[in-house]
Amino acid sequence: QIQAQPANEVPRLQLAHLLRRTGQPEASLPHYAEIVKADARVSEARFGYAAALIRLRRYREARDYLTDAMRVYPNDVAFANALARVLAASPDDSVRDGRRAASLMQPVVAHIRTTDLLETMAMAQAELGQFTEATTWQKEAIATAGKSGATDIAQRIADNLRTYEARKP
Secondary structure (H helix, E strand, O other), X not given: OOOXXXXXXXXXXXXXXXXXXXXXXXXXXXHHHHHHHHOOOOHHHHHHXXXXXXXXXOHHXXXXXXXXXXXXXXXXXXXXXXXXXXXXXXXXXXXXXXXXXXXXXXXXXXOOOOHHHHHXXXXXXHHOOOHHHHHHHHXXXXXXXXXXXXXXXXXXXXXXXXXXXXOOO
């Protein structure tokens, strides 16, 4: 179907997602890139490309790609959240920037308080060494997950709370 309808990005996007989610992130990259090239407005393809870079542990590229995506989609919280997570938790020391991660998340969490966004703010605070603040944000993330009925998520992210309580990013 992709060859029959090259202008229709839906099948190509589905293929790219399938490849990325089944452990083939490298194979997904050209499909995401082709979609973005054909129609730069397809934010889902940009996000998928960034997610594939992260899965490939190409953190510098992911940071730069997400920074560019934020210029294209300044009001899309998903890009700010993903970039802040890369900046706060990348295993690559040269990529981490807790201050920038926190500054990206501050205006977001001032208006939107989802489990994921609160957890990202906690990560940024921990990267800055602000463990009391990180613990407070993480507790709110856990409570938010619990209130929404996502007890499995609340239990999973409780591990990070214990890490912050131990004063570790």
